[in-house]
Amino acid sequence: MNYLRRRFSDTNIAANLPNGYLSGLGGEDDKNQQQPAAAPPRGTSAPSSPARSMPPGGMAGGRDGERNTTKTLLVIDDQHTDWGKYFRGKRINNEYEIRVEQADFSEINLAAYSDTGTMIDMQINRQGTKVVRSFRPDFVLVRQHCRGLDANQDYRSVILGLRWGAIPSVNTLLSIYNFMEKPWVYAHLLQIRKRIGKEKFPLIDRAYYPNHKEMVCLITPKFPVVVKIGHAHAGLGKVKVENHHDFQDIASVVAVANTYATTEPFIDAKHDIRVQKIGNNYKAYMRTSISGNWKANTGSAMLEQIPMTEKYRVWVDAVSEIFGGLDICAVEAIHGKDGKDYIIEVNDSTMPLLGENQEEDRQLISDVVLQRMTQVCRAGASAAQNIKWVPVTQVDDRLPEPGRQCVRASFGVFLAQHPSGRPGRGGGASAGGRGSGREHSQAPQGFFGNLRRALAAAGSKPDLVANLWSL
Secondary structure (H helix, E strand, O other): OHHHHHHHHOOOHHHHOOOOHHHHOOHHHHHHOOOOOOOOOOOEOOOOOOOOOOOOOOOOEOHHHOEOOEEEEEEEOOOOOOOHHHHOOOEEOOOEEEEEEEEOHHHEEEEEEOOOEEEEEEEEEEOOEEEEEEEOOOEEEEOOOOEOOOOOOEOHHHHHHHHHOOOOEEOOHHHHHHOOOHHHHHHHHHHHHHHHOOOOOOEOOOEEEOOHHHHHHOOOOOOOEEEEEOOOOOOOOEEEEOOHHHHHHHHHHHHHHOOOEEEEEOOOEEEEEEEEEEOOEEEEEEEEEOOOOOOOOOOOEEEEEEOOOHHHHHHHHHHOOHHHOOOEEEEEEEEEOOOOEEEEEEEOOOOOOOHHHHHHHHHHHHHHHHHHHHHHHHHHHHHHHOOOOOOHHHHHHHOOHHHHHHHHHHHHHHHHHOOOOOOOOOOOOOOOOOOOHHHHHOOOOOHHHHHHHHHHHOOOOHHHHHHHHHO
């Protein structure tokens, strides 16, 4: 009987059965009806499904009290790329296998809890078969835009749920959320231009209109201009306007769309420039339209890899520092017929891969993810073995956002190992002792509030516990 249960738990069948369904199995008839295990669907790199009882971070015991040796990586991307093959056979610290679960935003449902983290339910359709799986991810790779053109293609709620569970990711969930609106990103690029100068960072001038009324009432720009409507990307939602009559017509379209718009001067381009950075790898491309379209990223174009110059390196390095740090980013620019360069936008980890080096770039992305997962696991192992805490206020001052995520992940591991922590009631180092009652009475609710109480129960110093307020 136990053998059958172990066999079922090693496949995706048990994850799709109602609770208690296997409890009625028994007898020789049931043993004779055992069927071979079905192969896992595409998007999964290991046959065993993650245990539903796995704590956040996956550091605590697995089945039968055994230590879990699998880390679950959630890749948010369409099915044109099988990310499982890029992580197959790789291990973290020669200890943890990597299990890849892949789905696009529309296939993900989740629930996030302050004490147990984020639980993912995936409903994926592979080759006409609907498969449902539940798991807690240890890490996330975001390769898909969380906002589409349709109002129904807004998956910010998924990003919020992942952030609620403090799940580390590439790029960081903080940066993914900040990239949802193009004007917000441009405002940060404008700060880069002011800091290092327009000569080193030639960002194009741009005007922002929160609605169509401002486009009609305020001063109209010099023509021709390019009008970008809303948060559209990949060449969509962009219109070249030659005169003020056409500009008024576009303003009426913005009114129907009920969104914001931006304008920028039209640059008669010789070619486009794309500079990308994946980890410590840099590439530069030149894209020239051969279809006559003023938008080189639409229609037919010729792509050529060009040498990586110091000028391009300054661009992408400056961009990689925004929003706490970007492991994967790209700068899009236009080289005009006037001989000048104009930076028009930047992309994050959702950037499309170009040219003949796409396979190499996917491997580089997997290396970045593996590196980040290793950092998180090392931080978690250190926290589990040695309770020598660095004050979070000091960590936040020294490290960029990826480093702070590692620290937060180590705190999550400690909380998973002390789920019943409660403030003590005696003196000494307990948070419930005399002199620390104010911190206890004002303890924050949710995940880090529970963590703070767990640390107090473990006998940490009150001043060290108080440092957790900075989270």
